[in-house]
Amino acid sequence: MTSRLISSSPAMTNKKHKAAIYWFRQDLRIDDNPTLIKACANVQTMVFVYCHPPQKITRWGFPSNSPHRRHFIDTALANLRKTLVSLGSDLLEIDMSAAEALPGLASELQTTAIYCEDIAAPEEQDEVAALRVSGLDVSARWQSSLLSPADLPFKPTQLPEVFTQFRTTIEKAGVLPLAPCAAPASIPPLPAQFSEIVSRWHKPVMPCPTRPKDQRSSFPYFDEQFSGAASAAKAHLDQYLARKLAHTYKQTRNQLTGVDYSTKFSPWLACGAISARQIYHALKEFETEYGANDSSYWIWFELLWRDYFRLLHLQYGRRLYTASGLSTLPAPLHDTVRFTNWCQAQTGEALVDAGMAELAATGYLSNRLRQIVASYLIYDLDCDWRAGAAWFEAQLVDYDVYSNQGNWLYIAGRGTDPRNGRRFNVQKQVHDHDRDGTYRQLWLTDLPTMK
Structure with missing residues (x-):
């Protein structure tokens, strides 16, 4: 491509x-x-x-x-x-x-x-x-990218082979996003026959089946301030920066539950209710007023990851959707029973099941848990990474075609990362991120109280 x-x-x-x-x-x-x-x-x-x-x-x-x-x-x-x-x-x-x-x-x-x-x-x-x-x-x-492909110090078809090379090349070259465009002051009028067009073409969209409002959600989209509205996106960005949460993002981003541990920009970015350039522009204004630190830098870092997955699509296109991805690995194995158990939070591994229960109940999952459950499906259950990617696509409020595919390729070792995948030791993840069992207890209600 x-x-x-x-x-x-x-x-x-x-x-x-x-x-x-x-x-x-x-x-x-x-x-x-x-x-x-x-x-x-x-x-x-x-x-x-x-x-x-x-x-x-x-x-x-x-x-x-x-x-x-x-x-x-x-x-x-x-x-x-x-x-x-x-x-x-x-x-x-x-x-x-x-x-x-x-x-x-x-x-x-x-x-x-x-x-x-x-x-x-x-x-x-x-x-x-x-x-x-x-x-x-x-x-x-x-x-949809933060950086314009025309401003890159390389052609998109010559994208550096790994993300770190991409990031350092961008930063050394001093490439920065363009300023966000203002909304048009006026837009062309509707055609005279618009009402007739509506009568013929507007078909009432079938309402979504209602889902219970799960108050445990880390992204409660059923509340007005977390709705998909562009106005909600702007208000969320403003309050996130006003509360100076950008200064603690790197320390909290691997937490498993809660509204404030991560930026929560991804759902609005995914549907385009807000742009990456709007977020970056507001972040730089915040840093000008309150100072920059490792955490505010890490938001830029994550936005660059988002761009990297987009540019991978410009370079490789359909190849990213093949069984082997960009690797020479054979087609993955798949076990439909194990995959179904994974989807239904019935693997028997408590942290994985808690994560999959949260995903099904709320359409959201922390970045840390997305990596853990993906690794478990691929390496512990010997299932096809593409099935996992499809399940995430079906479930996630913040599904983004570029990031979803890029992250699954990354975990499966079929993308550009030279370390041949990311296998997570679940017990280590429990020790590091849920030692007292708070998260597992939250989502697996029949689990005994953990010490």
Whole structure:
């Protein structure tokens, strides 16, 4: 896969359009959205669309999307629609795939112009390819990384082989993010026939099955301040920095439970309710006022990891989704019974089962536990890492295609890391992170009190 900042059909280049569709994907915000700004400058009338991906059954036999993330996305979309309405527009939600819906909608609008963000993962690339095959001109712009690929001291196809090399190269070169873009002051009006379009295309999305509000959750998305709304993302960022939690992040980030032990930015980053550049800009303002330390640096460090997994997709594309990944290892083994027990928190290993119980109940899991349960599935249960990646995709509120795939490859030793994987000793992890059994007792209620 070649690097691209903008992937456009030839007919889209520098062309003004009477009407166009803006297709929201993983960029559910108005602020710092360069693709949206570009579209608004080139279009006379605009229809903003979100296509709810159809629920599918994975090759491993379970649904691909849990009620947790669906609820979170619904709240992000409700806030996005409110913002668009305040600007004189609206959001059309369609309960169909983009490939099914957008060609017909474009035909009604008498346009072929589609604007959207570019996502360099196989299924997302296939969506755009299908639209182009149908005759649509799709302008897909790369915009989800902190650093612009054009500013890197190397081509994305020549990405350093390991993360540490990537980070040190970036820092030595002094590469910094661009400033976030302001929201457009105005957006193109809706077409005159929009109400008729809504009557034909708006299909009420089936409500998510309600899940109990589990007050043990480390990311209680059912509370307003943790909803998917861009306004909630901004408020969370502001309060996190105002409480100076950035100065203690490195010391607390490996804790297993609680709202404040980590930044909790990932759910909003994953759906695009906030951008990495917005977070970085606010972090630098915080450091200017209150000073920088190892912990505030570590937030930059984690944002670079996020970029690294994105750039891996620009370099390797579909190869990251093969059984061997970037390695020469044989295809992994798989045991369906052991995998099912892992999913259902019935492995018999208390820390692993507690983590899997939390994931199922809340759609969230600490980074430390994600690594522990992934390692256990791969190395102790001899199961296919891709099945684990698919389960995380189905369950996580903060599922991000790049980071999910990159982290599973990393643990499985099938990515770029030279240490051939990360096998965690569960008993050591218990000793280091849950010695008194607090976490296990929280999630395994039938567990005897631990000393």
